[in-house]
Amino acid sequence: MPGPDASAPSLLAALSPPIKATASEGLVTLPYAPRPAFQPFHARGQRFAVLVCHRRAGKTVATVNDLIRRAVECSRPAPRYAYIAPLFRQAKDIAWDYLKRYTAPIPGRVVNESELRVDLPGERRIRLYGADNPDTLRGLYLDGVVVDEPAQMKPALWQEVLRPALADRGGFAVFIGTPKGRNWLYDLYRRAEKDEAWYTLTLPASRSGILRPAEIAALTQDMAPALVAQEMECSFEAPDRMQFIPPALVTAAGERPASRGGARVMGVDVARFGDDRSVILVRNDTLEHMRVLRGIDTMQTAALVAEEAEIWRPQAIFVDGAGVGGGVVDRLRMMGHVVFDVQAGGKANAGERYANKRAEMWGVMRDWLRDRGALPTGIDHRDELADDLVAPQYKYDAGGRLLLEAKDDMKARGLPSPDLGDALALTFAEPVASPELRRIASEGPAQDYDPLDY
Known part of the structure; x- marks a missing residue:
């Protein structure tokens, strides 16, 4: 003023x-x-x-x-x-x-x-x-x-x-x-x-x-x-007691050297509300690509996902199929793509630990960030992704299972929907065999390896 x-x-x-x-x-x-x-x-x-x-x-x-x-x-x-x-x-x-x-x-x-x-x-x-x-x-x-x-x-x-x-x-x-x-x-x-x-x-x-x-x-x-x-010291980076992913993990992942290991997978978070973003994300053990979309319908979203899939050739495509995302899943399947329909509110594989699938995906993603994930600078929207990753809080349900903060609750705290974070989390919905592991499995007797990897 x-x-x-x-x-x-x-x-x-x-x-x-x-x-x-x-x-x-x-x-x-x-x-x-x-x-x-x-x-x-x-x-x-x-x-x-x-x-x-x-x-x-x-x-x-x-x-x-x-x-x-x-x-x-x-x-x-x-x-x-x-x-x-x-x-x-x-x-x-x-x-x-x-x-x-x-x-x-x-x-x-x-x-x-x-x-x-x-x-x-x-x-x-x-x-x-x-x-x-x-x-x-x-x-x-x-x-x-x-x-x-x-x-x-x-x-x-x-x-x-x-x-x-x-x-x-x-x-x-x-x-x-x-x-x-x-x-x-x-x-x-x-x-x-x-x-x-x-x-x-x-x-x-x-x-x-x-x-x-x-x-x-x-x-x-x-x-x-x-x-x-x-x-x-006025630090926004100091970890909050209920913060699910501490900033230090994201910072460490940003400094980690890029690696070509792991399966290449794609996650697609489809916007459900007018101010949310649809996000297409590709990663192996390193974040490779992000594309943020606004103001487009499900048919346009599906067409752009197909376009990115032709470029990046992922081993798996995971789409948030809840709500309008189901239309993107159906359209991609009609186009001949193998797509996994992920229901974030559905049952977790490790149901004794996580209250739902979304909490599990974020939990596996957190482990990936801690152990080997790389988030190199220079990727479009990388800083927005970093903000999304540290935004959600968590609690435990009556059964002692981990429950991630809902998007509506985050918005009530003044934070946008973590659409980029959800897109990355979707890539951990199910384990995916990398090309190298597929090759090992096809060449001979069982060896000491895990044929599936997140």
Whole structure:
């Protein structure tokens, strides 16, 4: 967003009677001195911002004061500003005292304790909200909003409520938080990094200059390394406790030399919803090829799969046959291809360990990433695949079997459907004999080898 409207007369200068000022006659000095790390944030020119900061960095104080300053200097009629925490009670505990403290020098300011609202002269208003009651925000217009810890909120709050509320007045938005794995905050940050319309700030404790070095050293002694990386060093790569595939496995696979070993197999994940992607993926022990498709029907998808099969000649083609994927399976079979129809919700081969086929495929894929899989850079969409692989969480069902997080639950956390990850997982639906193993099996008596390999 552009900075405060410099052409607008200062509200604080126009107040009567004027308060004694430290800068010039008629101006109010708020009791806030920005920490050096946040000065570029206050001077930003972008409309949208994402701040990823370590604990106790002062991001709440900085963003509350940013709201106050912009409210004071706004020239639009009756401007409205909001600070939103995951819960209404959190908003009160985190930001309410700050809002009252820093607006106290403004004459004519009125505090409404029951609504967590501060009214300033000129019908200016700043109010705290909780994302647990989004209906209180529907129908409002906003000139600016701070969203605190978006990872704990549903993205629909932004898409359906807040973004439209900013539209007619060109309002700004600031998202603030500390990493907690791959979630909506991560998705926002990745988007912001690539978009010049967004301001980004990453503030790890080791570089912010806010915490004393002795305190940081003590924290590293008292906290688990993964928590230090996440909470203090702002790492999205620190493994979450319920993360099924840790980032370290994906990183290791990305650094592993390419190999031509293993069977060449193709996985096809067919889009079921409008914003999902259809994916064609080919791998042996090395990821060889990915093709991402959007906005095409099942007949077009089947034609493109057939085209890729002619190029890559896989030993097996696995297609997610659930829903619309069944049409792709039927069409490919009509075209003469040998296709395996995979039902992700079906029974796992190792039914005592996995709750369904999808969990089993991801489990075998995780072992492959750990033991020998290679994900070389330079493959189209490789970074998107890496994001997909570390996104799902897991739990156990009543029988103690592993169950992978559902796609709808991931979307509720602000993450897209892991379509590329599912396409790779499909290639592990059943073991497939590599050409070399087929040759050994045909040449003589049984030897010490496994004729089937994932």
